[in-house]
Structures are given as structure tokens and as C-alpha cells.
Amino acid sequence: MNQKNKTGFFSFFNFKKETTKKKETNKTSLTQNNEKNFNQTNTSKNIFQIFVNTLKKTKEKFNITIKNLFYKKKIDAKLFKDIEETLIKSDIGIITTQKIIHQLIQQADYQQLKNANELYELLKTIMVNILNQTTTIQYSTQKKPFFILIVGVNGSGKTTTIGKLTKRYKKKGKSVLLAAGDTFRAAAIDQLLFWSKKNNVTLIHNKINSDPASIIFDALSSAKSKNIDIVIADTAGRVQNKIHLMEELKKIIRVSKKINPNFPHEIMLVIDACSGQNVLDQVNTFNKNLGITSLIITKLDGTAKGGVIFSVIDQYKIPVRYIGIGEKSEDLYTFNAQHFVNALFE
Numbered sequence: 001m002n003q004k005n006k007t008g009f010f011s012f013f014n015f016k017k018e019t020t021k022k023k024e025t026n027k028t029s030l031t032q033n034n035e036k037n038f039n040q041t042n043t044s045k046n047i048f049q050i051f052v053n054t055l056k057k058t059k060e061k062f063n064i065t066i067k068n069l070f071y072k073k074k075i076d077a078k079l080f081k082d083i084e085e086t087l088i089k090s091d092i093g094i095i096t097t098q099k100i101i102h103q104l105i106q107q108a109d110y111q112q113l114k115n116a117n118e119l120y121e122l123l124k125t126i127m128v129n130i131l132n133q134t135t136t137i138q139y140s141t142q143k144k145p146f147f148i149l150i151v152g153v154n155g156s157g158k159t160t161t162i163g164k165l166t167k168r169y170k171k172k173g174k175s176v177l178l179a180a181g182d183t184f185r186a187a188a189i190d191q192l193l194f195w196s197k198k199n200n201v202t203l204i205h206n207k208i209n210s211d212p213a214s215i216i217f218d219a220l221s222s223a224k225s226k227n228i229d230i231v232i233a234d235t236a237g238r239v240q241n242k243i244h245l246m247e248e249l250k251k252i253i254r255v256s257k258k259i260n261p262n263f264p265h266e267i268m269l270v271i272d273a274c275s276g277q278n279v280l281d282q283v284n285t286f287n288k289n290l291g292i293t294s295l296i297i298t299k300l301d302g303t304a305k306g307g308v309i310f311s312v313i314d315q316y317k318i319p320v321r322y323i324g325i326g327e328k329s330e331d332l333y334t335f336n337a338q339h340f341v342n343a344l345f346e
């Protein structure tokens with residue numbers, strides 16, 4: 001399979017290609033189990049409909065305008081200008097929009113397109129390619145425990161997402177252990193306790209203001225001795241300031257490497273789509289300091305700013321692994337570029 005198209009190793013939709021190509025028997029992927037469960041309970045069409053419903057608010061800005069632009073229009077400079085304006089208004093961001101328009105003009109010229117309809121399809125393809133520029137880290141049973149460090153600013157949805165991930169991995173038959181690394185806010189520990197009980201998994205925690213690096217170290221040691229598959233660690237979103245937070249997170253990473261130099265396998269940044277273009281600043285800060293391996297975009301259900309996904313992926317080349325589309329524990333989906341773009345244009 002084309003590496004560029006492998007947005008989500010956990011992706012449902014690439015499963016067939018993955019399994020035929022990958023003959024390594026000692027590796028099991030969450031994707032494979034994912035897909036089996038998925039096929040039993042859902043269909044690609046349903047998932048697509050969920051994407052369509054989720055993006056309702058983002059589509060309001062984008063969809064009607066874009067369709068009107070292409071309707072029976074001829075290809076000229078004005079059309080490109082209008083498309084550019086629509087993309088910018090849809091939170092796709094100026095830099096990424098200009099890149100899309102540049103490619104659109106070049107390819108339309110190269111393919112000698114005359115018809116606006118063909119340009120419409122070309123725009124979709126270019127937008128999917130923008131989202132497919134990244135590859136995700138592979139889960140493997142050899143990486144045991146597979147350590148996922150969850151980071152993000154306050155209120156972005158970290159704790160809720162951990163609850164959703166726990167449910168998801170448990171459903172795939174994986175053993176999960178949680179670590180309450182947000183010791184700054186008592187409610188965060190209570191929230192994780194709720195999720196751990198709900199999913200029947202162990203939570204390693206300590207009292208408020210205790211050292212998060214030490215809690216996470218204990219959690220990883222315990223997971224190793226108990227042969228646990230996956231450890232998910234929560235972290236604070238706000239300490240005294242941004243520098244303190246980054247130092248705290250760096251310490252967690254440093255200390256975890258004493259157990260295994262490859263820890264953490266994943267550093268997932270949770271970002272709230274409602275923040276629009278401001279998320280770029282968050283991605284920049286966390287990535288510069290910690291090296292983010294994937295993104296989880298939450299609250300796509302409640303915002304018109306879903307277009308920001310294009311600029312985040314385009315500017316940082318970090319894959320979006322999951323999207324959060326509601327507060328319930330099942331409201332987490334593997335991100336799929338094709339579905340996302342099709343849903344936007346639907």
C-alpha cells in the first residue's frame with residue numbers, strides 16, 4: 001500500500017489491503033481487530049454518514065458555497081479566486097489554501113480541464129492528498145506495554161478521550177492500564193477513576209500535587225510486571241505556565257525511558273477543533289518541546305471550524321489518528337481522509 005495513503009494504521013478502511021500485504025505473523029494490529037469488530041457492528045456507509053452528521057456545522061460554511069461555485073461555471077481566474085475565498089472562510093488557513101489553489105491551477109492546466117465539474121473532482125483529490133501526507137506509528141505486540149502519553153491544554157478533552165480509547169482497546173481484547181498524571185486538578189483524577197471503573201481497568205494514581213513522572217513510572221513498571229498490553233497516561237493541561245508544563249512533560253518522558261528507551265511509543269496531542277486556527281499554536285508548542293506522534297481532534301460535532309484539520313496536517317505533517325464527535329464513550333472514530341473530504345463536499 002502506498003505509504004502516503006496510510007493515514008491510520010488503526011484505520012478501518014484500509015484493512016483489506018493491510019492484511020493481504022502484511023504477512024508478519026508475530027505482529028497483531030489494533031486495526032485488524034478493529035476491522036473485525038467494525039464489520040460485525042457497522043458498515044463503511046454508516047461511518048461515512050456519521051462523518052457527514054458530525055461535520056454539519058463545518059459544512060454549513062463550506063458546502064453550499066462550494067457547490068454554487070462549480071455549478072455550470074467555466075474555469076477562469078475568478079473561479080479560482082472564489083474557491084480560495086471559500087477555503088479560507090472554512091478555517092483551512094491561508095498557507096494551506098494557497099497551496100491547494102496553486103496545485104489546482106497547475107493540475108487543471110496540465111490536464112487541460114475545461115469543465116468546472118472536473119475541477120470539482122480535482123479539488124477533492126488535492127484535499128484528500130493534503131490529509132494523506134502522513135503515516136502513523138504501528139502498534140505491535142512486541143511493544144509491550146505499548147505506552148501512549150496523552151497531552152493537551154486544559155479542557156481539550158484529554159480525560160474524556162482516554163475513557164473512549166480505553167473502551168475501544170478493551171473491546172479489541174487488549175488489557176489496558178491507566179495512569180493519572182494530571183495531579184494538578186483533583187477532578188481529573190476523579191474523572192479517570194470513573195472511566196477506569198466503567199471499563200474495569202486499573203488506574204494508578206496518587207494524591208493531588210504529587211509528582212506525575214513518578215506516578216507514570218509506577219504505572220509502567222506495574223504494567224510491565226503484569227504483562228499489560230497498553231498503558232495510557234493522562235497529563236495536566238495547565239501547570240503554573242507553559243514552560244512549567246513543558247518541563248513537567250519532558251520529565252515524564254525522561255523518567256519513562258528509564259524503563260524502556262523507546263517509551264513513549266506514542267505522544268498523542270488532544271486538540272479542541274472549536275479553537276480553529278489557534279490550535280496551530282498549540283501544535284507548534286507541544287511538537288517543538290515533545291515531538292508529537294499523532295493528533296486527536298475533539299468536539300468536531302460542535303464546531304464550524306473542522307477545516308483546521310487541513311492546516312494542522314499540512315503544516316506539521318503530524319497524522320490525525322482519531323476524531324472525537326461527542327461526549328459519550330463510543331464517540332471516537334478513526335480519522336479517514338477520504339470520508340472526511342467526501343463528507344465535507346456531500
Ligand SMILES: Nc1nc2c(ncn2[C@@H]2O[C@H](COP(=O)(O)OP(=O)(O)OP(=O)(O)O)[C@@H](O)[C@H]2O)c(=O)[nH]1
Binds near residue numbers: 182298
Ligand atoms: N461535544 C463534545 N464534547 C467533548 C468531546 N470530547 C470531550 N468533550 C467535553 O469537553 C469537556 C472537557 O473534556 P475533558 O476530558 O475534561 O478535558 P481535559 O482536557 O481532560 O480537561 P482538564 O482535565 O481540565 O485538563 C467535557 O465536558 C467533555 O465532555 C467531543 O468530542 N465532543
